[in-house]
Structures are given as C-alpha cells and as structure tokens.
Amino acid sequence: MSACSTCAYPSHTQFASPELIGAIVSGRFDRAQDPAWRTSGAATAQEYARWCGHLCGATCLRMALGDEAPSLFELxxxxxxxxxxxxxxxxxxxxxxxxxxxxxxxxxxxVDAQVHRELTTGGIGELLDAGRLVLASVHYSIRRPDEPAPGRGGHLVLVTARTPDGAGFHFHNPSGTDAATRTAALPVERFGAYFAGRGLSLTPAAGA
Structure with a gap:
C-alpha cells in the first residue's frame, strides 16, 4: 500500500481523532471518550459514539464534496x-x-450520482476514466492489505483515481489506522480481493 501524493480530495475519517482509530476499531479505546467528538457535528458524545462506526459512507460523501462540505453529522x-x-x-x-x-x-x-448494483474492478476503472469518483463496497480489513482478505463488502471507501501506471487505484479509507492506509493505493487485483462488486459513482464537486 502506498500513499497518494497528488490526491485532489481531502482525507477525512469517520472517527473524530485519526490518531485513535487503531485503538477504537480494536476495542481498546471507548469511542465515547474521543476528545474531538464535537468536531464531527454530533450533538452529544453519546450520539457520536453510537453513529461514528456506521458513517464510512457519509465520510466518503464528505470527501467527495470537497473542502466546502458540511460536517459529518450534517451529512x-x-x-x-x-x-x-x-x-x-x-x-x-x-x-x-x-x-x-x-x-x-x-x-x-x-451532484450527479449513479448506483451500480453490479460493478467490476474494470468498471471502476472506466468510471474513473470518465472523470467520476466511486464509493466502493469493500471489506474493512483493506487497511491490512498484506494479510489475506477475510471477506468482501460491509465498508465504503472513496476511489479517486488510477495510479500513474494504470495498474492500481488510489482511494481514501474513512477508517484507515494511519496516514498510509487512509490515503492509499493498491493494485487492482489486490483491491478486488476486498471488493464486493457494487457501489455508487458521482461527479466530483465543483472546485474539488
């Protein structure tokens, strides 16, 4: 996995404190104690804790909408x-x-948006070539790409571009545990091991 040095879209996380994501997703840290919960736009720490684990999709929308996007909980x-x-x-x-x-x-x-109930990795590439972004359903363990993929789907990432050699995808992962897994790239074949074959594509936000 390698970071994208030229990504045009902001990298956001579904958890308010990026440095705590590893501890939160492993269960070692209570998300209700996240000191930055107010930045999410949640009304209370309890509301934040209840919802943040479900907001990978809303986080992808926030990234796709660019720097002027609403807060996570407004979305x-x-x-x-x-x-x-x-x-x-x-x-x-x-x-x-x-x-x-x-x-x-x-x-x-x-924003023009289209649902893709059946989508291949080749189809993702075609959508990217057409200037669209793709919310792709992948397994959350895509943050550990050196390990065998235990399944497909259940989590959303924002696929932003092909890699310069055309053999991989750049993507933003709302629950990446460090900078390299939050703004990342994988070969298409490896990405496909986590991909559930469905998603949503959209036109980039103006000015993003």
Missing amino acids: RDGALKFGAYTVDVDGEIHGMIYAPAAAYLREVHG
Missing part, C-alpha cells in the same frame, strides 16, 4: 431524511443505502 442528518440511513425498532442502524444516498446527492448537493 448524516441529510442522508437520514432521504432514507440513506435507517434505524429499526430495536435501534439498530442500517446504511448507507445507495439509491436514497444518490437521490440526496442529486437533490440537495446538485
């Missing part, structure tokens, strides 16, 4: 109104759901 609120996140009767959070997320992007942010 969460907007996505909720469109049904891109749902909360069931038992309080379990579901999402991001692609179709309402695409509608939210189009209607609120004026």
